Amino acid sequence: MWKFIEQRLYLKEIKEIIQYHQKHHNLTQLEYQSTWQFLMDRLNTDRSLEGVIVNELHFGREAVRELNELSKCVDWKRKKEEVKKGKETKEEHILLRWLFKLSFFFDSCELWNEGFVWLIDIIxxxxxxxxxxFRGIRNQCIYSLRNAAKNRVVKVEDLLKGGAADAFLEEIHRPTLNDGITNGCLRFFMNISRRLKRKTDDEMEEARRKATKRKVFEKMEEEGYEDTIASFHVMLPFQSRKYFEKMPSNISDYFVNV
Structure with missing residues (x-):
């Protein structure tokens, strides 16, 4: 029931808290993230909040800055054995909270602006x-980028500019590739492929779609990923079935290392 608090009871105060922090930086990183989370948790039941979040409070810009600052406080060379669940540093915990909400935001957002390419870049x-x-952080990044690729308002060109396609192409040929990461890579490219197949009657949009589609496949071919493209043709129909999460145990073998 807490999600259904009337907007008039909180919106003015929440906006003032965020805007005051943007000027004076009076909140801790956790307090600031929690304030945003309070607002975004209500987006499911009140879509009018999205205009406030994106245009008035500049969510994309703020998230980029916070993620940048938090990333500087993480010891990325810390051994995997030392990064245990429930043993995260404060900064790692807050970073995970941001990424969790970003995954939800990319899945549901209906407003987009060009500045969000920097959000993709930092992820x-x-x-x-x-x-x-850092398995937890890595997985939340995968979920966020996968959801961004699925959302029609997120431009495929922005995913390319932000480096998302490059990152997943790199991942496919790493020797440590596992089935969970394979699933994320496949779903990312499956979402892009589905979107690039959608034709439009608008001549300019159709020309842009064809140019982007050509750019994606030329990128894969010129970097030696012809065999990976063949792998996608084998696995994408399987991924499209109702229970696509139930992957075969040897799914990684469908990728041919070149």
Whole structure:
């Protein structure tokens, strides 16, 4: 029931808290993230909040700054054995909370602006930093980018500019590739593939779609990923079935290392 608090009872105060912090930096990192979380938890039941979040309070810009600051406080070289569940540092915990909400935001947002390419860029940076030793952070980055690729308001061009496609292409050929990461990579490219297949009657949009589609496949081919493209053709139909999460235990073998 707490999600259904009327907007008039909290919105003015929450906006003032966020805007005051943006000017004076009076909150701790956890307090600031919690304030945003309070607001975004209500987005499911009140879509009018999205305009406030994106345009008035500049969510993308704020998230980029906070993630940048938090990433500087994480010891990315800390051994995987030392990074145990429930043993995160304060900064790692707050970073995970941001990424969790970003995954939800990318899944549900209906407003987008060009500045969000920097949000994709910082998530890609975090993904690369976390992928060896920080499983929780790595997985939340995968979920966020996968959801971004699925959302029609997120431009495929922004995913390319932000480096998301490059990061997943790199991942496919790492010797430590596992089935969970394979699932995320496949779903990312499956979402992009589905979107690039959708034709439109608008001539300019259709020309842009074709140009982007050509750019994606040229990128894969020029970097030697022809066999990976063949792998996608084998696995994407399987991924499209109702129970796509139930992957075969040897799914990674469908990728051919070149």
């Amino acid at each position: 890609v940076q975090l993904y690369r930093a976390a992928r060896d030793n």
